[in-house]
Amino acid sequence: MNYGQFCPISKAAEILGERWTFLIIRELLMGSRRFNQLQRGLGDISPALLTARLKYFEAEGLVVRRRINGQRGFEYSPTSACEALKPIIIALGEWGLCWARNTLATDYLDVEMLMLYLERSIDPAELPGTETVIHFRFEDIPEQRDWWLLVRDGKVDVCITQPGRDVDVFFTTTARTMSEVWIGDRTYRDAVLAGELIVEGDLRLTRRISSWLRPSIFADSRRGPIADLPPLSKAPAQRC
DSSP: OOOOOSOHHHHHHHHHOSTTHHHHHHHHHTTOOBHHHHHHHHOSOOHHHHHHHHHHHHHTTSEEEEEOTTSSSEEEEEOHHHHTTHHHHHHHHHHHHHHSGGGGGGSOOOHHHHHHHHHHHBOGGGSSSSEEEEEEEETTOSSOOEEEEEEETTEEEEESSOOSSOOSEEEEEOHHHHHHHHHTSSOHHHHHHTTSOEEEEOHHHHTTHHHHBOOOTTTTSOOOOOOOOOOOOOOOOOOO
16 A cells, blocks of 8 residues: 655555554554464454564564474564554544444454453452462353453463362353443442342452453543444354
8 A cells, every 4th residue: 555645644554554453453562472362362354364464564663573482383572663553552442432432333242352351451460379260151142151261370361161170259240241341331339239240259359359350441531422232242262
């Protein structure tokens, strides 16, 4: 794409204007480094297109590709040029919350994407001990209602089967309610008082959820009204 204009905006648009670009950058800035991690956060992108976009990013100085020591494959690290896009990515999200939320009625909530965000929001340093198991049951999911986050030695994994360990915290709710609480549309207290969220378990954790399950970076952002959402779609599940 070449706009042929002597303008820094047009030059930036030539590099950043292709489909998926901002979402790939979002994933890189959120910590995805390997190809399968990027794919997981991007959903419907084809492997061929993601490969092509990453090669283009490398040529444009947005990522550095390094072979993984002792393993097959590569890691993709954002450069300073890519990191400098973070406030732009955040501003896009804030704009979407304020001016484009009424179009959400045409989309489906994705429980697998929600669990990815919750996984990334866990702060292991705020959890006692070296292992914590968090169980989510989503009452509005037609299939695969039960999901677990296993926090062990500072790492967080999503499981769709019982990890074989005692559960420390149980969340019983809907994916819609959990999404609203995480992104900041409502508080845990509001959801609990409305009877739409039940939290049970270790009081050291249930009394301070927001300290170890950090809210979205958009929790305090301005937002426009949200339209009524359709039923949740079935999400492909990944086994722990």
